[in-house]
Amino acid sequence: MTFTNTIRPLLGALTRTCVSNHAKRRIASMAPHLMIRSFSSAEPSQDDTSSAPTAPTLPIPAFAQKVDEHKEEQKRRRLSEVKISEVLQAKHSFRWVDPVICRTSTVEEAIIACIEGGLSGMMVVETLNEGEKKVVGLTTSRDLLRILAAKLRDGEPANAIMKEHMGDYMTPISQVIFCRPEETVGMCRTIMAKLGIKCIPVLSKEGRVEGLITAKDMSDFGLDAKDRGGKTNFLRDISERVGLSSNTSMAEPPPYLQAHMALEQTPLYMNVGVAELPHPFKTPDGVGMNHRDFGPEDFATDPKLSEDSWFVSQVLLPDERGENLRNAVYLGVADGVGSWRQYGVDPREFSHKLMEECKNILAEASANATLGGKKFHRMISPPEILAQAYERVKADNVIGSTTACVALFDNVRHQLHFSNLGDSGIIVLRHIDSDVAGSLKRDRETPRSDRKSDLRVAFVSQQQLKSFNHPFQLGWTGRELDESEGHSFKTAKDSCTTSIHVRRGDIIIMATDGLFDNLEVDDIAQTALEWEQQYGFIRGGDIMARERRWAMGNSLTVLSSEVIDDLAAKLCKQAREKSLDPTTDSPFAILAKENDIMWSGGMPDDCTVIAMHVVGRSPHDKMDKDHQ
Numbered sequence: 065m066t067f068t069n070t071i072r073p074l075l076g077a078l079t080r081t082c083v084s085n086h087a088k089r090r091i092a093s094m095a096p097h098l099m100i101r102s103f104s105s106a107e108p109s110q111d112d113t114s115s116a117p118t119a120p121t122l123p124i125p126a127f128a129q130k131v132d133e134h135k136e137e138q139k140r141r142r143l144s145e146v147k148i149s150e151v152l153q154a155k156h157s158f159r160w161v162d163p164v165i166c167r168t169s170t171v172e173e174a175i176i177a178c179i180e181g182g183l184s185g186m187m188v189v190e191t192l193n194e195g196e197k198k199v200v201g202l203t204t205s206r207d208l209l210r211i212l213a214a215k216l217r218d219g220e221p222a223n224a225i226m227k228e229h230m231g232d233y234m235t236p237i238s239q240v241i242f243c244r245p246e247e248t249v250g251m252c253r254t255i256m257a258k259l260g261i262k263c264i265p266v267l268s269k270e271g272r273v274e275g276l277i278t279a280k281d282m283s284d285f286g287l288d289a290k291d292r293g294g295k296t297n298f299l300r301d302i303s304e305r306v307g308l309s310s311n312t313s314m315a316e317p318p319p320y321l322q323a324h325m326a327l328e329q330t331p332l333y334m335n336v337g338v339a340e341l342p343h344p345f346k347t348p349d350g351v352g353m354n355h356r357d358f359g360p361e362d363f364a365t366d367p368k369l370s371e372d373s374w375f376v377s378q379v380l381l382p383d384e385r386g387e388n389l390r391n392a393v394y395l396g397v398a399d400g401v402g403s404w405r406q407y408g409v410d411p412r413e414f415s416h417k418l419m420e421e422c423k424n425i426l427a428e429a430s431a432n433a434t435l436g437g438k439k440f441h442r443m444i445s446p447p448e449i450l451a452q453a454y455e456r457v458k459a460d461n462v463i464g465s466t467t468a469c470v471a472l473f474d475n476v477r478h479q480l481h482f483s484n485l486g487d488s489g490i491i492v493l494r495h496i497d498s499d500v501a502g503s504l505k506r507d508r509e510t511p512r513s514d515r516k517s518d519l520r521v522a523f524v525s526q527q528q529l530k531s532f533n534h535p536f537q538l539g540w541t542g543r544e545l546d547e548s549e550g551h552s553f554k555t556a557k558d559s560c561t562t563s564i565h566v567r568r569g570d571i572i573i574m575a576t577d578g579l580f581d582n583l584e585v586d587d588i589a590q591t592a593l594e595w596e597q598q599y600g601f602i603r604g605g606d607i608m609a610r611e612r613r614w615a616m617g618n619s620l621t622v623l624s625s626e627v628i629d630d631l632a633a634k635l636c637k638q639a640r641e642k643s644l645d646p647t648t649d650s651p652f653a654i655l656a657k658e659n660d661i662m663w664s665g666g667m668p669d670d671c672t673v674i675a676m677h678v679v680g681r682s683p684h685d686k687m688d689k690d691h692q
Contacts, residue, residue, distance in 0.1 A: 143286045144250030148243055151285045152266055152275045163276045164189050165230060167200055171211060172226035178205045184278045185263035188234040199273055201234030204262060239558055242267040245274060249282050259526070260562075331475045332568055333621065333682050334393055336376050337628035339636040340672040341578075342369040344644060350405065363640070371400035371411045372576050372672040373419040373466075379430035381443050389433060392443060396422050396470040397488050397672050399576040401537060404464050414457065414464025418538065421453035422470060446470040446483040450538075451556035458540045465539025465553065469525075469574060473566075473676075480566050482574075484525050485559040486535035491585060492523035492564060493571040493592050495607050518605060519593045521585050522570070526560045532659040535577075569610065570678040571596075571631070578671030579635060581652035582642040591638060595631045599623060601677075614680055625683040632675040643668040 161181040165174055167190045177186065188201040211233050215225040242265045243252050256264055256279065263278045291297060343351050344363035374397045380389045400415035429444055450470050467486025474481065482490055495518050528536040530552050539553040566572065571592045573579075579588070596602045601620060602610055613620075642650055643666035649657075656663035 142250075143282070144248060144253070146249045146285065147245065148247050148249060148252055148266060148277060149245035149274075151249060151281055152245070152277060154285055155277075155281050156275065163187060164197060165203070166190065167229070167231035167234070169230050170226060171208065171228045171230065171233070174203060174230050175208055175226075178208065183276075184280070185276050187265060187273055187276070188230055199237060200231070201236050202240045202265065203230055203234045206262060207233065207235070236557060238554075240265065242273075243277070244269075249285070252277060253279070253282065330680070332478055332566070333475060333679050334473050334572075335621070335625040335628045335677045335679060335683065336393070336395065337630070337632040337675045337677075338374060338376065338673070339629065339632035339675075340367045340370055340372060340374070341636050341640055341670070342366060343670050344640060344668050346370075346670075351402065370670040370672070371402055371415060372578070372670040373398045373400070373412070373415040374672050374674060375419045375423045376674065377423050377426045379426045380433060381429055382433050390443075390476065393473040393475070394422070394426055394446075394449070394470065395473070395574060395674055395676075396449075396468065397574055397576050397674060398466045398468045399486070399488055399578075399670065399672075401465045401467075401539070409463050411464055414462050414538075414540070415466035415468075417457050417460065417462045418453050418466055418468060421456040422449050424456075425449055425452050443472065443474075445561075446472055446481055447556045447559055447561050450483055450485070450559065454538050454556060457538075461540070461542060463540060463542060465537040467535050467537055467576070468559075471574060478566055479563050480572065481561075481563045482525070483556065483559040483561040485528060485554060485556070486537055487527045487529060487577040487580070488575065489525040489527055489577075489580060490523070490572065490574045491521060491525070491588065492566065493519055493573070493589050494522040494567060495569060495602065495605075495610075496520045496522070518607065519589055519596075519602075521589055523564050524585060525562075527580075528554075528558075528560060532655065532661065566678050568614070568678055568680050569601075572676040572678065573635065574674040574676070575635070576670065576672045578643070578667075578669040579639045579673055581667040581669060582639040582650045582671075583635070584651055587638070588635060591634055592631060595627075595634065599627050619679055619681040621679045621681045621683050624677045624679055628675055628677050631677075632673040635673045635675065636671050639671045639673075640668075642666045643671075 471482035
């Protein structure tokens, strides 16, 4: 057999299977003189064995390159760059299910529709006289489970829950997050991951919902039908992954988590410190634009001048079953909108009244619960408090508007529940050991030997703005406003409401935008670390030493309760210093420039900080006092 006869079948096989160009170039370099014939379907089969080529020929590298370019182009086209309209079209061409449910449909009907249609979410609609389906909200399978869980926990019978109308539990249209058909899969995945949503409607420029996209739809788009079925795929991907043996068991938690797991069996406690400063150029008569307008006096320090307001309440309320009274810590901040001043309205009144009513509601609930009243038979959630307080402020005809954030610390379940409307917010700081943290949590910039701590930003709450420097607000003008008037007023239902798990040793910061507009989150973490090190809560970044101290019963709780105010005061002071620094762009200035607004330096403003330190013992615990 000649060298030509030996290499020609190999070249053909390589062409059919589309091996890499690199492999073909190596083979082609072995026999650059070889040519491969191109045949039409009409050519006689005996030409295959003909010793003399009779058909036109092409150089092998050119032919192989043409085949490869077509297939490699498809491979190179990353799924994240595909337009979401293509994913939606592919989904509908494969299987069409109308993802809608009527507003008057029951929970039972919604559950059946989700299961039978294989739907993760549905648009809630009401039918107009012309037969047009008007979208009024959105519901997901996860929402349905939450409805069931909440109602069953409150002791309602299952049959009654199933007859509830979906219109009472849907996500209203004003809160629905959507994407556009021309946006990419990568953008949609990022939005869904950031907001923790499992499906997103695709809204056309004409205002029509073209369909709903889920994470599964985007993953399916990257797979052909032949990639899912057939013997080869089953043997390669599935056969060795089907079925668990009878002696399968769950793994124990990793060693670095076992200490925290043990601590989760006991309640946590929270020490709270508060600091506030007014706008540096504020006087009883108004606010100056700069130091020259303000005058030669020292900067303002009287908290009574601030349009910010806050509250911290510790109350006794019944648990979910209404059987036992539990200590509950509620906290809140509000930032009155200063532009009301130009209409002759004191911007402080609305925010201060809102926080005052939050405290009143909790005091009433605690009093009724202690006296055996039935009005407050369970913990009141942050959005409920915000909604009730808002209605009371409107009932008193207090004019103005404010952003607001209200939180509840659940010391038994180790959770912080909160609702945030506008640009105030919450961050959680936690020590996460780089040796055991996931790759995304590791500090990749600072060498391990140079790192002083592994304090990380574990959580940052979402802020809500209509546009730059135009946050969502609770407000009242003396009358209800229509949506067509284009106002920024929202309700408690529009707030970002969520729950986060907290651990012993966490530092939680709740603050108005006076802090977040002037200090980067990493700077806040650095200040918190310096506070910890100053008072010995962490030494040399040694997390294990801290946990050994805890195991010995030394929680330093009393010390924490005495110095937590210092942390809040330091952050307030730093925010003011940064707000007056014209040489360094603040987070506010950076965001302004990203929105084509020229702004340099800081953003002078009122600033309120509530600092929380999660500890393992009450400050009144005698054992902890003995250690200190």
